[in-house]
Amino acid sequence: MNQKRKPLELYVHIPFCIRKCAYCDFVSGPGTKAMQKAYEAALTAEIDAAEEASECEVSTVFFGGGTPSVVGAGMLACIMEKLRKKYVFSKNAEITLEANPGTLDEEKLNGYRKSGFNRISIGCQSVHDDELKRLGRIHTFAEFQESFALARAAGFTNINVDLMSGLPGQSKAKWEESLRTIAKLSPEHISAYSLIVEPGTLFAEQNLDLPDEETEREMYAETEKILAEYGFSRYEISNYAKPDYTCRHNIGYWNRTDYLGFGPSAASLFENRRWTNTADVAAYVKACGAPEKIREEEETLSMQDAMEEFMFLGLRMTGGISMAEFEKQFGKEIHAVYGEVLRKYEGMKLLQEHGGYLSLTRDGISVSNVILADFLL
Ligand code: SF4
Incomplete structure (x- = not known):
C-alpha cells in the first residue's frame, strides 16, 4: 500500500x-x-x-x-x-x-x-x-x-x-x-x-x-x-x-510543518522537538556534524508551547488559522483556551472570525506584534 x-x-x-x-x-x-x-x-x-x-x-x-x-x-x-x-x-x-x-x-x-x-x-x-x-x-x-x-x-x-x-x-x-x-x-x-x-x-x-x-x-x-x-x-x-x-x-x-535546518544558527522542528544549532561558525565546523556538539536549546514542546506557536505563527498569514484544525491538534475548542483574548481583539475589530477561520483584520495586522504576544499563555 x-x-x-x-x-x-x-x-x-x-x-x-x-x-x-x-x-x-x-x-x-x-x-x-x-x-x-x-x-x-x-x-x-x-x-x-x-x-x-x-x-x-x-x-x-x-x-x-x-x-x-x-x-x-x-x-x-x-x-x-x-x-x-x-x-x-x-x-x-x-x-x-x-x-x-x-x-x-x-x-x-x-x-x-x-x-x-x-x-x-x-x-x-x-x-x-x-x-x-x-x-x-x-x-x-x-x-x-x-x-x-x-x-x-x-x-x-x-x-x-x-x-x-x-x-x-x-x-x-x-x-x-x-x-x-x-x-x-x-x-x-x-x-x-x-x-x-x-x-x-x-x-x-x-x-x-x-x-x-x-x-x-x-x-x-x-x-x-x-x-x-x-x-x-x-x-x-x-x-x-x-x-x-x-x-x-x-x-x-x-503552519508548523516539520523542518530540519542544517548549518550554524539553523533551527529545526521535528516530531515535536525543537532545537537551534550553535551560531558559532568555527565551533560548528570543528564539531564536524556531531549533533550533540552543535545543537543548543533542544526541547520537547509541551501542548501549551505548541498551541502558542500555532497561534502566533498562523496568525501572521492573512488567511489566518483554522479553528477546526486547532481543535483537531489539541483536543480543545479554541474559545475554551483563548476566549478572553479573542473577545478582547474581536471587540476592538483587530481580529475576525470568518468561515471557520480566525485572522487579523487590516488594522490588526498593523499592530500584529502586540496582538501575537497576547497569545502566549
Ligand atoms: S551581510 Fe548583507 S547580504 Fe549578507 S546576510 Fe547580511 S544582509 Fe544579507
Whole structure:
C-alpha cells in the first residue's frame, strides 16, 4: 500500500557574504575558499548524522544565509545531491536559493537550475543607489537589474525580490518608487520588510535619521495598495505574491510543518522537538556534524508551547488559522483556551472570525506584534 508521507521542509544555511551589511545580524561574513571547503565538509557530515525522516517526503528546500550565491554552484550541487540521496523528495518540491546581486552570473545560474533550484530570492532592498550605499550593500540597482534579467534568462519562472522600508533618510516617495519599479519588473513574489535596528549591528552604533512611526505606518499601508495595483496580494504580514506563487516553504513554517535546518544558527522542528544549532561558525565546523556538539536549546514542546506557536505563527498569514484544525491538534475548542483574548481583539475589530477561520483584520495586522504576544499563555 502506498501510504502518504508526511511533508518535511529542509533549510540549509550558507554563512558567507562578500562583506557585512550595516543592518545585518544574521550569522554571516566573508569566508576564504579554504573556509568554504571546510564548511562544506561539516555541512555534509551534519546531513549524514541527521534524522532519517523515512516517513517523510521533502516538500520544500530553502538555501539561505548569508549569501548562498557567494559559493560556487558546484558546492550547492553537491549539497543538493547529498540531500536527495538521504531524503525522499516530492516530485514538485519547491527549491529556493537566496542570492544577491554582485554574486550572480550566467554560469552559476545555469548550474543552480541543473541542480534543481526552481525558485530564486534576490536581495534588492532599494532601487536607489544612495540607500543601497547607506545599507552597506555590495551592489547598485543596475547590478540588481542585470541579475534579475540573468535569472529569467536561465529559466527561473519563480522569483522573489526583497525590499526594505523604514530606512535612514527614506521618504515615502522614495519607498513608493522602489515598490513600483520592482513591481513593474513583474517578479512572482515580493517580500517587503521594514528595517529593524538590531543590537550588535553597525546601524546600532550610529545615530540614524529613521522615519517616524506615523510615516512607517503610512508606508506599510501604501505597500499593500501599490502592490495590489500590480496584481500582488498580501498573504502574510510582509509577503506579497502573484496568484499561485506564495512561498510554500514559509507557509509550511507558519503552519508548523516539520523542518530540519542544517548549518550554524539553523533551527529545526521535528516530531515535536525543537532545537537551534550553535551560531558559532568555527565551533560548528570543528564539531564536524556531531549533533550533540552543535545543537543548543533542544526541547520537547509541551501542548501549551505548541498551541502558542500555532497561534502566533498562523496568525501572521492573512488567511489566518483554522479553528477546526486547532481543535483537531489539541483536543480543545479554541474559545475554551483563548476566549478572553479573542473577545478582547474581536471587540476592538483587530481580529475576525470568518468561515471557520480566525485572522487579523487590516488594522490588526498593523499592530500584529502586540496582538501575537497576547497569545502566549
Ligand atoms: S547580504 Fe544579507 S546576510 Fe549578507 S551581510 Fe548583507 S544582509 Fe547580511
